[in-house]
Amino acid sequence: MMGAANIQRLVTSGTFELDGGSWDVDNNIWIVGDDKDVVVFDAAHTAEPIIEAVAGRNVVAVVCTHGHNDHVTVAPELGKALDAPVLLHAADDVLWRMTHPDDEFRAVDDGLVLHAGEVELRALHTPGHSPGSVCWYAPDLGAVFSGDTLFSGGPGATGRSYSDFPTILESISGRLGTLPGPTVVYTGHGDTTTIGDEIVNYDDWVKRGS
Template sequence: MSPQLEEGLRRSGPVHRQSTLQMNPPAGMSNLSVTRCFRVKRAVPEDTFRNCRNRAMSLPVNCWMVGDHRDVIIIDASGEPETIAAVVGDRRVTAVICTQGSHAHTAAAVDVAWTLCAPVLLHPADHALWEGVHNQDRYWRLEDGQRITVAGEQLHVVHTPAPTAGSVSLHFPNLKGLFTGDSLGPHCGPRAHRATPYPGSTFLSALPPDTCVYPGHGASFLLGEISSPTDRWVRHSA
């Protein structure tokens, strides 16, 4: 585990030894991007349709796998733990990161973390949401500005409090990749009502247009495809 992650998780309990699973990836997985053996894969388990409390939502929650052939992080562990574990295979899981605390985005987080011997990371502002789903199950604090290294690449945590107070986005500057959760798209559950932009909304305007956005629902897209990224970010937080 990297020093950056150890520092971010310094208040946690002991980490269990890494388990090894020998499984083949399930059908339906697509390799979305490859950069210097650094891969992004998306799992869209069928049962995430049932996890969504908003009937107007037609797209399941994306579960992203990010890393190389040795190390990986899991972003928004939704769906069946067995499906996620199969995609991970025999790689080491650095962390299971939740972009927000709602049921749809954390449904399998505890089971996946336990099976793969990895910590769950969540912004503490979503503690009430987490507790409503997972009761007293523990997670480790995710903070704005935190750095986490996976497979030799560093991700930056950005607090983007929409649609929930603890929502975060994960930015890989060197790879021009941004995982936004529900901050830029449809979501499950009520939105937080905000009359003014929050500090994280200015973050988008500084990113290059060829930044690849991996949202909480639907397919990835380039940031430049949005006519006004900051306006859209703010609009989805209102």
């Protein structure tokens, strides 16, 4: 009998590198599914802890929420080790090639649906932090996996190449802001939050960028 759906968090540490800079970061990796089938969100820094956490379950996909190096570090390695496709939105190909010039991924379209056991995950294209940022909504779990689009405290950073603040605001208001307020936001770094706790500050974010 299939076990109950669950969300497992793993944290790995390494560096984020872009525009000639390098920053130490801790990344959240989310493993979502049941005791048979899972989806792995983001392949950050080191493969072995992720493989150990999967614990022999079938990996439906290694999903990269966006193409920054700290979220795709070991994606090809994981895909091969776990016999799973690596998924990324095609708009982040330029970022992917900075880390993996010779490896391929499977392109994600807005609205794509994945299933890990009985868990349904829907792709929401949310550009801004990067052109191909995608959040994944699990309605039955009341959860969204936001990558670096939305954090506890506001939108993801947009001060580097291929980022745009007005675009991330549009993504949050038009896509994430339409989700139920209690939806838990499982972020790419740091603590979880909820859609309702963040969206109430939207007007302040707009003023911050004006």
